[in-house]
Amino acid sequence: xxxxxxxxxxxxxxxxxxxxxxxxxxxxxxxxxxxxxxxxxxxxxxxxxxxxxxxxxxxxxxxxxxxxxxxxxxxxxxxxxxxxxxxxxxxxxxxxxxxxxxxxxxxxxxxxxxxxxxxxxxxxxxxxxxxxxxxxxxxxxxxxxxxxxxxxxxxxxxxxxxxxxxxxxxxxxxxxxxxxxxxxxxxxxxxxxxxxxxxxxxxxxxxxxxxxxxxxxxxxxxxxxxxxxxxxxxxxxxxxxxxxxxxxxxxxxxxxxxxxxxxxxxxxxxxxxxxxxxxxxxxxxxxxxxxxxxxxxxxxxxxxxxxxxxxxxxxxxxxxxxxxxxxxxxxxxxxxxxxxxxxxxxxxxxxxxxxxxxxxxxxxxxxxxxxxxxxxxxxxxxxxxxxxxxxxxxxxxxxxxxxxxxx
Amino acid sequence: xxxxxxxxxxxxxxxxxxxxxxxxxxxxxxxxxxxxxxxxxxxxxxxxxxxxxxxxxxxxxxxxxxxxxxxxxxxxxxxxxxxxxxxxxxxxxxxxxxxxxxxxxxxxxxxxxxxxxxxxxxxxxxxxxxxxxxxxxxxxxxxxxxxxxxxxxxxxxxxxxxxxxxxxxxxxxxxxxxxxxxxxxxxxxxxxxxxxxxxxxxxxxxxxxxxxxxxxxxxxxxxxxxxxxxxxxxxxxxxxxxxxxxxxxxxxxxxxxxxxxxxxxxxxx
Numbered sequence: 036x037x038x039x040x041x042x043x044x045x046x047x048x049x050x051x052x053x054x055x056x057x058x059x060x061x062x063x064x065x066x067x068x069x070x071x072x073x074x075x076x077x078x079x080x081x082x083x084x085x086x087x088x089x090x091x092x093x094x095x096x097x098x099x100x101x102x103x104x105x106x107x108x109x110x111x112x113x114x115x116x117x118x119x120x121x122x123x124x125x126x127x128x129x130x131x132x133x134x135x136x137x138x139x140x141x142x143x144x145x146x147x148x149x150x151x152x153x154x155x156x157x158x159x160x161x162x163x164x165x166x167x168x169x170x171x172x173x174x175x176x177x178x179x180x181x182x183x184x185x186x187x188x189x190x191x192x193x194x195x196x197x198x199x200x201x202x203x204x205x206x207x208x209x210x211x212x213x214x215x216x217x218x219x220x221x222x223x224x225x226x227x228x229x230x231x232x233x234x235x236x237x238x239x240x241x242x243x244x245x246x247x248x249x250x251x252x253x254x255x256x257x258x259x260x261x262x263x264x265x266x267x268x269x270x271x272x273x274x275x276x277x278x279x280x281x282x283x284x285x286x287x288x289x290x291x292x293x294x295x296x297x298x299x300x301x302x303x304x305x306x307x308x309x310x311x312x313x314x315x316x317x318x319x320x321x322x323x324x325x326x327x328x329x330x331x332x333x334x335x336x337x338x339x340x341x342x343x344x345x346x347x348x349x350x351x352x353x354x355x356x357x358x359x360x361x362x363x364x365x366x367x368x369x370x371x372x373x374x375x376x377x378x379x380x381x382x383x384x385x386x387x388x389x390x391x392x393x394x395x396x397x398x399x400x401x402x403x404x405x406x407x408x409x410x411x412x413x414x415x416x417x418x419x420x421x422x423x424x425x426x427x428x429x430x431x432x433x434x435x436x437x438x439x440x441x442x
Numbered sequence: 443x444x445x446x447x448x449x450x451x452x453x454x455x456x457x458x459x460x461x462x463x464x465x466x467x468x469x470x471x472x473x474x475x476x477x478x479x480x481x482x483x484x485x486x487x488x489x490x491x492x493x494x495x496x497x498x499x500x501x502x503x504x505x506x507x508x509x510x511x512x513x514x515x516x517x518x519x520x521x522x523x524x525x526x527x528x529x530x531x532x533x534x535x536x537x538x539x540x541x542x543x544x545x546x547x548x549x550x551x552x553x554x555x556x557x558x559x560x561x562x563x564x565x566x567x568x569x570x571x572x573x574x575x576x577x578x579x580x581x582x583x584x585x586x587x588x589x590x591x592x593x594x595x596x597x598x599x600x601x602x603x604x605x606x607x608x609x610x611x612x613x614x615x616x617x618x619x620x621x622x623x624x625x626x627x628x629x630x631x632x633x634x635x636x637x638x639x640x641x642x643x644x645x646x647x648x649x650x651x652x653x654x655x656x657x658x659x660x661x662x663x664x665x666x667x668x669x670x671x672x673x674x675x676x677x678x679x680x681x682x683x684x685x686x687x688x689x690x691x692x693x694x695x696x697x698x699x700x701x702x703x704x705x706x707x708x709x710x711x
Binding site: 037039040044047051348349351352353354355356357358359360361362435436439 | 495498500501520521524525527528529533535539541542543544548552553555556557558562601605
C-alpha cells in the first residue's frame with residue numbers, strides 16, 4: 036500500500052465525517068494557535084523591554100570612582116575623585132572592545148531664559164556620548180564638536196523637558212542664549228524626546244555641553260564623576276569590562292595587591308534581570324498553551340477510538356480482502372496525523388493572525404518566532420502519531436472473523 | 443481444467459471456551475477442482491461458518507492440511523494470509539459489506555489498493571470492467587444507499603472478481619435478498635461459473651439455492667455427511683424467467699440497464 040493510496044483512503048474517511056473531523060481538529064487548532072500567540076506575546080514583551088534598555092544603552096558601561104577608606108572608615112562610593120582625562124585617553128588608546136569613551140562631568144543648577152527658569156542637570160560630555168553611547172538623535176540644530184570641547188565653547192544641547200519649561204511659548208530655542216547659573220550658553224541643538232527610563236527618571240530633563248565647559252567653567256576641577264563607555268555590542272560587555280579594569284589599573288598605577296579604586300558597572304545585569312522575568316512569562320504562557328495542545332491530542336485519541344469501533348466491520352472487510360495489520364495501522368495513523376497536521380497548519384495561521392490582531396487592537400508588542408511555529412507544528416505532528424497510535428494499533432490487531440461479524 | 447484449487451485433508455478446528463473445548467470441525471476432507479460451483483450446506487452449528495473461515499484463510503485449522511491453489515495455508519503467518527486473501531480469494535458476504543458513502547467504483551477498487559503492483563489507472567480500468575461484468579457499468583458513481591440490495595450484492599461480486607481470484611467464496615450471499623433478487627444473483631454466479639470458468643464456493647442453508655450449483659457438500663456436526671454432484675442442476679435464468687412477470691423489473695443478466703424493482707436491502711452497518 037503506497038503513501039498516496041494511504042492518503043486517499045484517509046482523506047475519504049475524513050470526508051465521510053467532515054464535521055467530526057473539524058471538531059477534532061479544533062482542539063489542535065486552538066492548541067497550536069494559542070502556543071504561537073502566547074509565545075509571540077511573551078517574546079514581544081521581552082523584546083520591548085530589551086529595546087527600552089537598549090535605548091538606555093544596554094551595551095553601556097559606567098566607570099565610577101570606588102569607595103575609599105579614610106582612617107579605617109569606609110566612605111561612600113564616589114567619595115574620592117580619581118577619574119581624570121588620562122584615564123579617558125588611556126581607554127581610547129588601548130581598549131579594543133570599546134566603540135566609544137566619554138567623560139561625564141555633571142552638576143545641578145538653574146537654567147534661565149528670559150523670565151523662565153528651571154532647575155536641571157547639565158552633563159559635560161564629548162560628542163561621542165550623544166551619538167554612540169546614548170544613541171540620542173537630535174531633533175533640531177547641530178551637536179557640538181571636538182573643537183568645541185577643546186575650546187571650552189559655551190554651547191549646549193537642550194532636552195525636551197528643559198525646552199518645555201524655558202520656552203513655553205513654543206519658540207525655537209536653537210540660536211538663543213540661555214544662562215546656566217551665571218554662564219550664558221548658546222543653544223546649538225535640541226535633543227529628541229527620549230521619555231522616562233526604566234526607573235521612571237525623566238531622561239529629557241537635561242542639558243548637554245562639552246565636558247571641558249562644565250568641568251572648567253562651572254565645576255573648576257580636573258576630575259570626572261564618571262566615565263561612560265560603550266562596548267562594541269551587548270555580548271562583549273563582559274570582555275569589555277575586564278579590559279577596562281586592566282587599563283584603569285595600569286593608568287592608576289595600582290599594585291597587584293591593591294584594591295580597585297574605581298568600579299565598573301554594566302547594564303547587562305539589568306537586562307538579564309528583565310529577560311529572566313519575561314522568560315518566566317514566556318514559559319508560563321507556553322505551559323498553558325502546551326496543556327491545551329495535550330487536551331487536543333486526547334481529543335484526537337478519543338475520536339480515533341470511536342472511529343475504530345464504529346468501523347470495525349470496515350476493518351474486517353479490509354482484512355478479508357487482503358489488508359495486512361500494518362495496512363490498517365497505517366490507515367488509522369494517517370488519519371490521525373492528517374487531522375493533527377491540518378489542524379496544526381490552520382493553527383499556525385490562526386496563531387499568527389491573532390498575534391497580529393493583538394498588536395493591532397491592543398497595541399501589545401508581539402514577536403512571532405520561527406522556533407515557536409516549528410516547535411508547535413512538530414509537537415502537534417508528534418501528538419497525532421502518539422495519540423493516534425494506540426487506536427490504530429487496536430484496529431490492526433482485530434481478528435478479521437470477529438470484526439466482520441461485529442454488530 | 444481439472445487442477446485442484448482446494449485440497450482439504452482431515453481439517454479439524456477446536457475452540458477453547460473457558461474450560462470446555464468446542465470441536466467445530468472434526469476432520470473434513472474434500473477437493474475442489476477448477477471450474478466447480480460448490481455449495482456447502484448445513485444447519486446452524488454444523489461447522490459451516492468455521493469451514494468458511496478456514497477456506498477463506500481468515501482462520502487456520504487446529505490440525506490437518508489445507509492447500510489453496512497449491513499453497514499450504516497452515517504454514518503461513520498473518521501477513522502472508524492477508525496476501526493470499528488478496529490475490530486468491532474473492533469474498534461475497536451476506537450483508538454486502540460495502541463502504542458507505544463511497545462510490546461503487548471505489549468499493550470495487552478496494553482490493554487492488556492492497557496490491558502494490560497495480561497502478562492507479564490499471565486499478566480504475568479493472569474495477570470498471572468488473573462492474574461491467576455484473577451489469578452495473580452505468581452505476582459506477584452510485585453510492586451503496588443509491589443502490590438496491592441486489593445491486594449492492596452485485597457490486598460486492600464485482601469487488602470479489604476484480605483481483606481475478608482463483609475462487610469466489612460466498613457466505614449466504616442471497617440471505618438478505620428476496621427470491622427474485624436471489625435468483626438474479628444466482629444467475630450471475632452461474633454465468634460467471636459456466637461462461638468464464640470461475641470456481642465458486644457458496645455457503646448456504648437454503649436447499650433451493652444449492653440446486654443451482656454443480657455439487658453440494660452437506661455438513662453435520664463438523665463432518666461431511668454428504669458430498670454429491672447435482673444431477674438436476676437448475677438454471678437460475680430459467681427460474682427467473684418462469685417467475686410471474688413484474689412490470690417494474692427486468693432480469694439483471696439479460697439487459698444491460700437492468701435496474702429497478704429489486705427490494706432495497708439493509709445497508710451494511
